Amino acid sequence: MDVAALDTPVATVDLDAVERNIARMQGYCDEHGLAFRPHVKTHKLPALAHLQLRAGAVGITCQKLGEAEVMAASGVRDILVTFPIVGAEKAERLAALAREVAVSVAADSAEVARGLSAALAREGVVAGFLVEVDTGFARTGVQTPKAAAELAELVDALPGLRLDGLMTYPTLPGSGPILRAAVGEIRARGLEVRVVSGGGTPTFFTNHEVPEITEVRAGTYVYGDRSCIANVSVPLEDCALRVRATVVSRPTPERGILDAGSKTLTTDPAEEAAGGGHGLIVEYPDARIYALSEEHGHVDLSACAERPEVGEVVTVVPNHACGCTNLHDRVVVHRSGRVIGCWAVAARGRLR
Amino acid sequence: MDVAALDTPVATVDLDAVERNIARMQGYCDEHGLAFRPHVKTHKLPALAHLQLRAGAVGITCQKLGEAEVMAASGVRDILVTFPIVGAEKAERLAALAREVAVSVAADSAEVARGLSAALAREGVVAGFLVEVDTGFARTGVQTPKAAAELAELVDALPGLRLDGLMTYPTLPGSGPILRAAVGEIRARGLEVRVVSGGGTPTFFTNHEVPEITEVRAGTYVYGDRSCIANVSVPLEDCALRVRATVVSRPTPERGILDAGSKTLTTDPAEEAAGGGHGLIVEYPDARIYALSEEHGHVDLSACAERPEVGEVVTVVPNHACGCTNLHDRVVVHRSGRVIGCWAVAARGRLR
Numbered sequence: 267m268d269v270a271a272l273d274t275p276v277a278t279v280d281l282d283a284v285e286r287n288i289a290r291m292q293g294y295c296d297e298h299g300l301a302f303r304p305h306v307k308t309h310k311l312p313a314l315a316h317l318q319l320r321a322g323a324v325g326i327t328c329q330k331l332g333e334a335e336v337m338a339a340s341g342v343r344d345i346l347v348t349f350p351i352v353g354a355e356k357a358e359r360l361a362a363l364a365r366e367v368a369v370s371v372a373a374d375s376a377e378v379a380r381g382l383s384a385a386l387a388r389e390g391v392v393a394g395f396l397v398e399v400d401t402g403f404a405r406t407g408v409q410t411p412k413a414a415a416e417l418a419e420l421v422d423a424l425p426g427l428r429l430d431g432l433m434t435y436p437t438l439p440g441s442g443p444i445l446r447a448a449v450g451e452i453r454a455r456g457l458e459v460r461v462v463s464g465g466g467t468p469t470f471f472t473n474h475e476v477p478e479i480t481e482v483r484a485g486t487y488v489y490g491d492r493s494c495i496a497n498v499s500v501p502l503e504d505c506a507l508r509v510r511a512t513v514v515s516r517p518t519p520e521r522g523i524l525d526a527g528s529k530t531l532t533t534d535p536a537e538e539a540a541g542g543g544h545g546l547i548v549e550y551p552d553a554r555i556y557a558l559s560e561e562h563g564h565v566d567l568s569a570c571a572e573r574p575e576v577g578e579v580v581t582v583v584p585n586h587a588c589g590c591t592n593l594h595d596r597v598v599v600h601r602s603g604r605v606i607g608c609w610a611v612a613a614r615g616r617l618r
Numbered sequence: 619m620d621v622a623a624l625d626t627p628v629a630t631v632d633l634d635a636v637e638r639n640i641a642r643m644q645g646y647c648d649e650h651g652l653a654f655r656p657h658v659k660t661h662k663l664p665a666l667a668h669l670q671l672r673a674g675a676v677g678i679t680c681q682k683l684g685e686a687e688v689m690a691a692s693g694v695r696d697i698l699v700t701f702p703i704v705g706a707e708k709a710e711r712l713a714a715l716a717r718e719v720a721v722s723v724a725a726d727s728a729e730v731a732r733g734l735s736a737a738l739a740r741e742g743v744v745a746g747f748l749v750e751v752d753t754g755f756a757r758t759g760v761q762t763p764k765a766a767a768e769l770a771e772l773v774d775a776l777p778g779l780r781l782d783g784l785m786t787y788p789t790l791p792g793s794g795p796i797l798r799a800a801v802g803e804i805r806a807r808g809l810e811v812r813v814v815s816g817g818g819t820p821t822f823f824t825n826h827e828v829p830e831i832t833e834v835r836a837g838t839y840v841y842g843d844r845s846c847i848a849n850v851s852v853p854l855e856d857c858a859l860r861v862r863a864t865v866v867s868r869p870t871p872e873r874g875i876l877d878a879g880s881k882t883l884t885t886d887p888a889e890e891a892a893g894g895g896h897g898l899i900v901e902y903p904d905a906r907i908y909a910l911s912e913e914h915g916h917v918d919l920s921a922c923a924e925r926p927e928v929g930e931v932v933t934v935v936p937n938h939a940c941g942c943t944n945l946h947d948r949v950v951v952h953r954s955g956r957v958i959g960c961w962a963v964a965a966r967g968r969l970r
Contacts, residue, residue, distance in 0.1 A: 273707045275969050307912060329913045349913055350866040352877065352929055355625045374867055377928040405914055406867040406875050514702040515726055515758040523758050525704065529944050530969055533885045560659060560940055561681045561701055562757055576729040577704055588912055592881050593944070595967040615947040617882055618625050 267605040269598060274512040274579055275526040277594040282601050283506035284314060284488055291470060291487050292321045298474035303327050303346055305485030308588045310613035312340030314488060327483045331356050332616025334363060344368040348433060350378045357385030360393060370394030372433040374408045379421050386426025395421045396433035396463055399448050401441035411444060415451035422457050431459040436466025437473050445478040468497040489587035492546050496539035507591060509582045511563060513574045522574060524563030526582060532589035533558060545582040619957040626864040626931055627878040629946040634953050635858035636666060636840055643822060643839050644673045650826035655679050655698055657837030660940045662965035664692030666840060679835045683708050684968025686715060696720040700785060702730045709737035712745060722746030724785040726760045731773050738778025747773045748785035748815055751800050753793035763796060767803035774809050783811040788818025789825050797830040820849040841939035844898050848891035859943060861934045863915060865926045874926060876915030878934060884941035885910060897934040
């Protein structure tokens, strides 16, 4: 079966492009002696996690414990959860998971460390712990090298936790100095820092410029999207995730309406350099998806010499692959348009 | 069990508030002699569709054929699909559905009408057809009363289709004149217009000011959201859908991080009058969710006298209820916090 025969809207994944993306990122890591721990938040597919591991990844990264549980159930043996795990219920689930596979976590507070330690110790298991350091993104993360060292010291003293090192997101041009200072402060207290984990697709190829970093995480690279094209991390031809959509209305000569709106493409914006709008129509690059209703994509065709008619199917590269696949229960996987299968996005909707 | 005992993030639905919202909208329709056909795109729950029908709705509205199939399977007997159904595969599914329940569709082109007619006639069944008229929103819809009449005449002549009348979205202050003219043009051709369907929550209570309108559709009203508060269609106390989220990091005195980001709350913006941001934190109304990562809600607490600590659970009214529930496989339904059940969002993810 060819993807052209699929009813729309449908999310398709080009497995050849996925393999190219995996090879490129793994190749960079191998070249620079960096461990690679891909983030599965983008694809949420066990099969792609295993592709990434077979290519050389040391393990995977998840953002939710529920994602980690799905991946562990699929046979993945080494999982880092880079989101603060808070509360007794999740701590208990983490402990149960840590009995089955190698688990590590990242967090930025004593509250989180103590909560996890209690549950892990009760279960008699150990999870690795990375102290999250804010190196400029201003999201989570301790604010100073001293705070990093204090939390590291606490973690080292807590049962059930093994101090592994540091984590930051994303790797930024300025990430080096604070990571270096934090490593120094921790070592000055007689503790080891085995892992310094950086991350993010847009700045992926700069990780080797921050010599403290030993391991990198990235998710979006596996599919690419309109943001990746704009930030030059993945070229258009390697954008593996595309949404096939049908023109369902041509109410005016300038306007076309697609059967893909915010519930199919996501309202997530693209990086500014992408030029606004809600996705790239591959066959009509001069068209502009200027607005989304929930199920309608509103397309301005005024700049197009040729214009699609009602019934024509077009291919959209979404703004943000992670937000897009999260809307799809299944993706159709293909090579050169030939359908391999319709895969359940197994870790989708695992909010907890 | 109380909702306070639920692990987070979790979407909760206050059934008392839902019933108040249903009663208010149905009451308005009854008062003004309007038929009410609620749009299930917001809740996607069979149980709520049946609540709406029991309250007096004449049928339901769906945006996707797959939603209609789920609702029909749950026992709903009268369904309007207000999205152009394009392509042989969907036309065949519509015909199969029309054999089981009363089905009608809305569209704005001869292409769509002819495609549906062929499949319906082959199956020996009939679907109602509403000509969609653009009355100012500039999305789908024929552009002139004459075009409406021409499409109506075609539909009347096509086997398998029954001309029911006109549809527009949303009902706007200026919707009246073009609807009146279209009705006139159609009647001048000797055809009947039994139904003129208007829609939309924000302008719901203005439908009686457009005397052509016989039937109204609305979806968001059933849950309410931050946009509804801003456009004064649903008050805060009747906002039935809320996301319980935990503070997982307090990296600075001014910043809090929630375990609910774009994959839990949606990046859909609220109406402008809501004041920007990504949701209202009920317990901290002076807090501002100023950014969303996929799993992180970034909260500015600088305007708050009291500030939540790590581990505290807060309640968020999302910007856009429809985009939010679409992210959740299940919602926890309660009355006054007492959990009734955890309901599968059965029609979620039915993109086709």
